[in-house]
Amino acid sequence: MKSFSLNQLAALLNAEISENSTQQFTGLNHLDAATSDQVSFIGSSKYSKNYAASGAGAVVINENLKHLVSGAIPLLxxxxxxxxxxxxxxxxxxxxxxxxxxxxxRAYIHPTAQVGSGCKIGPGCYVGARTVLAEGVTLYPNVTILDDCSIGTRTTIWSGTVIRERSVVGAFCIFHNNVSIGADGFGYRPADDGSGLVKIVHIGNVIIGNGVEIGANSCVDRAKFASTIVGDGCKIDNLVQIAHNCILGRCCIMAGHSGLAGSVTLGDGVVIGGSASIKDHTTIHSGAVVAAGSGVMGDVAAGKTVLGYPATDSRDKLREWAAVRKLGKA
Structure with a gap:
């Protein structure tokens, strides 16, 4: 069991200690559930009222909130x-x-595949023809990587993930369980003779940058042509859909159940809230925020926050909702 003193924790955090303690700390917990050998934290004023009744052995707190608490529990x-x-x-x-x-x-590695030093490959894995694994890649059991893929240094891929042919994945990425990379994009057109739907073949690939993390059961589809691109440092939650030919800039965040239709472009640092949906061929410029549950039907300017369905400027939408509430009370 890992155990650290208060002074060791303070040194790691470059924290000021309100009072000394000889307690050894073995873990972390919520304020209302922590025990004397656990550390908790207060990052918002609304939790300061729970400090005095907490059983925690120490509490990490923002320096601008320390005046809101008083009691015997040591503060970091x-x-x-x-x-x-x-x-x-x-x-x-x-x-x-x-x-x-x-x-x-019990893993299958094609004779033409290249496996770098320090790689770990669990049972049931499949590594296809001409695929290259750089140094230190970890494939947990039952990962499939098909032909002509490239996986960067020290990327970790958890069980059930499938990476389709020609995909390029950067270094230091993390793919959680059952991620799908490079499946066909969703494209159909009515047949000329009215007999049904004609499938649009997607011949492109997926390129994923360095330091990208993708949550369980999320999908990044390959491009119709060229590439679907997820930029360096992007963080994708569980159950997210990124459709064909989308391009994500650096350090974008997409929360669970959100989705991008085809050919959406996100600038750097865009935040997409949970369950938000973005129309195809839309551009959301750098630093913009799409609030949870919103539906974006057109381009969003840099730094702007949009809200609602259809999404509009968040301040305008909040005023609209406030006016509607007043009408209901009239």
């Missing part, structure tokens, strides 16, 4: 409690599942 005072807790979570992160052997004899 930092500039940003959320970022401090992220460091602590990494400190207490459990060890990854073990591999009995680095490359299982």
């Amino acid at each position: 005072v930092v500039k940003n409690a959320d970022l401090a807790m992220a460091k602590l979570l990494s400190l207490y992160e459990p060890d990854a599942p073990e591999f009995e052997t680095e490359i299982s004899d």
